[in-house]
Amino acid sequence: MTTQSLPARTSTPARNPEDKPAGRGGRRLLRQRAGRQHHAGPLSYVLLGIMALLSIFPLYWTMVAASTDNTRVSQTPPPFLPGPNLFSNLARAWDEAAMGKAMINSLIVAGVIALSTVMFATLAGFAFAKLRFKGRNVLLMLVIGTMMVPPQLGVVPLFMMMAELGWSQQLPAVIFPTLVSAVGVFFMRQYLSEALPDELVEAGRVDGAHSLRIFWSIVLPVARPAMAVLFMITFVHAWNDFFWPFVVLDMTNPTVPVALTQLSAGYVRDQSLIMAGALLGTLPLLAMFVVFGRQIVSGIMAGAVKG
Numbered sequence: 001m002t003t004q005s006l007p008a009r010t011s012t013p014a015r016n017p018e019d020k021p022a023g024r025g026g027r028r029l030l031r032q033r034a035g036r037q038h039h040a041g042p043l044s045y046v047l048l049g050i051m052a053l054l055s056i057f058p059l060y061w062t063m064v065a066a067s068t069d070n071t072r073v074s075q076t077p078p079p080f081l082p083g084p085n086l087f088s089n090l091a092r093a094w095d096e097a098a099m100g101k102a103m104i105n106s107l108i109v110a111g112v113i114a115l116s117t118v119m120f121a122t123l124a125g126f127a128f129a130k131l132r133f134k135g136r137n138v139l140l141m142l143v144i145g146t147m148m149v150p151p152q153l154g155v156v157p158l159f160m161m162m163a164e165l166g167w168s169q170q171l172p173a174v175i176f177p178t179l180v181s182a183v184g185v186f187f188m189r190q191y192l193s194e195a196l197p198d199e200l201v202e203a204g205r206v207d208g209a210h211s212l213r214i215f216w217s218i219v220l221p222v223a224r225p226a227m228a229v230l231f232m233i234t235f236v237h238a239w240n241d242f243f244w245p246f247v248v249l250d251m252t253n254p255t256v257p258v259a260l261t262q263l264s265a266g267y268v269r270d271q272s273l274i275m276a277g278a279l280l281g282t283l284p285l286l287a288m289f290v291v292f293g294r295q296i297v298s299g300i301m302a303g304a305v306k307g
Contacts, residue, residue: 059282065275066090073271089276093263097277098251102259103284109171109245109255110238113178117234118227120180125188126219130201131211140189146182155247162248173248174255178238184230191226192219232292236285256281 065073067086072079093099127133128140158177159168167173196219204214220227242257249258263270263277 062275062279062282065272066279068272070270070272073275085272086276089272090280093273093277093280096273097259097262098254099256099259099277099280102254102256103281105171105253106239106256106281107284109174110235112175113238114231114235116179117181117184118231121184121188121230122192122219122223122227123215124180124185125190125192125223126196126215128185128189129192130196130198143182143185147186152243155244158244159247168248169250169253171249171253174241174245177244178241181234184234187230188223188226192223195226196222228292232289235288239281239285 063086064079064082066089068079068083069085072083124143128136128143162168162173162177165173167176200218200222201214204218209217240257241255245255245258246261249255251258251262254262260274260277260281263274
């Protein structure tokens with residue numbers, strides 16, 4: 001008598017009653033959860049308010065000090081409310097520091113440096129992120145390695161080079177050494193590595209587009225949010241740069257930080273006048289952020305939700 005072996009019963013995993021269906025209803029539920037707004041608690045608002053006050057206080061104190069006289073600023077406790085001398089101190093600082101010419105020079109220097117940094121850094125970032133060529137990793141390591149070198153080490157040879165070119169005391173001596181930065185190249189490389197799909201580049205190759213055409217038609221629209229951020233950061237850094245412009249320029253052709261040193265000359269420093277000059281130098285940056293801040297933030301958010 002032979003016994004036939006029965007086929008083994010395949011056990012099906014028990015379905016969890018909490019599992020959601022993966023059909024149309026499940027996708028609708030996921031979309032509802034993704035679009036749900038998360039409300040912050042009272043503690044979050046308190047912390048954000050404290051951080052906002054700490055961020056605004058230096059600017060407020062600059063305005064308070066610029067609106068009083070030097071005697072009142074030096075008193076203990078110092079004033080915490082604006083005084084009546086704001087516009088008169090601003091007019092004195094404008095005349096004594098030649099702020100009109102200094103602001104024009106700073107606008108030229110910061111604008112050219114920011115535009116060139118954004119363009120060259122985006123080109124280099126695209127090459128390092130999506131193009132394949134020999135020595136790519138070595139070149140990237142060299143670029144990153146330059147970030148470890150203090151810029152003060154190159155001041156003497158750089159000044160000698162500017163003197164040989166005949167650019168001493170001129171704006172090109174400030175512009176050309178900083179036309180591109182290693183930080184900008186690394187920033188754009190990291191952004192394009194994540195935000196630019198390889199399929200878009202390959203699709204451009206299939207359509208017969210060369211690298212510059214791909215860069216103009218595909219890379220630039222994708223990189224626009226990061227380019228806006230890099231432009232803003234580079235412009236502010238170039239506007240506030242003091243060390244190299246102070247070395248290579250003089251008071252006849254200054255930028256804003258160099259011109260402000262004229263206000264601190266003398267045996268007794270007029271702190272209210274110095275603060276008035278600092279406030280004048282800060283106002284263009286505030287105006288730029290007020291005008292372009294929404295576009296920059298919206299560009300960042302647009303780039304963040306792409307996937």
